[in-house]
Amino acid sequence: MKKFALFASAALGAAMLAGCAGAKQEASAQAGNPFATASFQGILKNDFADKGQAKVSRLKQTEAQYECSKYDYLGKPMPDALAKSLEAKAQAGVVYPADGKYLGDWKEGLKIAENGKGMQWSDKPGTPNGGNCLACHKMIANDPSQGNIGPELYHYAKLRGDSEAILKYTWARIYNSGAFNACSYMPPFGAHKILTQQQMKDVMALLMDPNSPVNK
Ligand code: HEC
Structure with a gap:
């Protein structure tokens, strides 16, 4: 909570x-x-x-x-x-990265996944929003405060690989989960401009990078 x-x-x-x-x-x-x-x-x-x-x-x-x-x-x-x-x-409506590169820095991605702040009246306008992924998904080992509203994403790339198809699917999921489930509970991070394209790349790296704690 x-x-x-x-x-x-x-x-x-x-x-x-x-x-x-x-x-x-x-x-x-x-x-x-x-x-x-x-x-x-x-x-x-x-x-x-x-x-x-x-x-x-x-x-x-x-x-x-x-x-x-x-x-x-x-x-x-x-x-x-x-x-x-x-x-x-x-x-x-999904906008894919213009440079064709899906992956940023997983360390930044982890901070975004853990950060539940943003868009509230009390937040300073212009401060980057968090993604709050951990509120709904188990993504890393040994953190009891992760949520279970969404499916477990621990070992995401280890289990699915990092093919172009998986990268594209994962990007679209984060951009607008409604593309796969009309009434998804997952916030449409790209479509509603909650995360920037760079932040989405960092979160993608968190899911895909073999060195990220998601895949350890
Ligand atoms: C409010 C809860 C919530 C938040 C916050 C959330 N998600 Fe989700 N997510 C879900 C739910 C629920 C699903 C299940 C799919 C659906 O809704 O159809 C899902 C599905 C997914 C999937 C697809 C999983 C699969 O098995 O294919 C990915 C990838 C994903 N989320 C990544 C993220 C990332 C990255 C973040 C943070 C930037 C995030 N989610 C934040 C609720 C959430």
């Missing part, structure tokens, strides 16, 4: 879910669009305000966030065709 901090998308999800519980009855009258109710919009307007760099505009949902929250609220599985189309759009 100590490393856990809400990212924009996670905070947004929580806000939407909290909001829809209150709007439930009214929403049933507008099947399929629980977030359009006046009471839900009222909650957003009354309970959220710009503070520092955390702006209310962040609450504007992406199409995927809207659809995922909607089906979650309705308690129905998202139709396959919709999930596939959201994933294809996310996939098409």
Whole structure:
């Protein structure tokens, strides 16, 4: 828990879910669009305000966030065709490194993976964000504070190798996990500009470098 901090998308999800519980009855009258109710919009307007760099505009949902929250609220599985189309759009939006180089410095990557700070009103604007990977993934040996919301990534490259296909897949996963699972809980680090391209390369090196503690 100590490393856990809400990212924009996670905070947004929580806000939407909290909001829809209150709007439930009214929403049933507008099947399929629980977030359009006046009471839900009222909650957003009354309970959220710009503070520092955390702006209310962040609450504007992406199409995927809207659809995922909607089906979650309705308690129905998202139709396959919709999930596939959201994933294809996310996939098409992935920006790969311009110089074709996927790997930076794993030591920097480890700091980013351990750092849960960033994007909050109390953070100094311009300070680099963390990736908080360890809050959700076990990545290294002997650190009991790692989370298990995501799959274990310990020995990532040792198990999968470092082929071009794996590099590309891993980059896209970090850029926007929604490209593989429309309603992924993993923050879209590239798509939402949480991490810079260099930071993503450093985190990639953490996963791929044979000398990184992930592969030891
Ligand atoms: C809020 C939780 C959360 C955070 C933070 C998070 N992830 Fe994930 N990650 C997940 C979940 C959940 C999955 C499972 C896949 C899904 O959602 O479809 C996943 C999947 C992955 C995968 C694919 C694993 C596989 O088996 O193919 C990789 C690689 C990955 N994450 C890397 C990272 C890195 C690197 C970071 C930090 C920059 C990070 N994750 C931060 C939740 C998280």
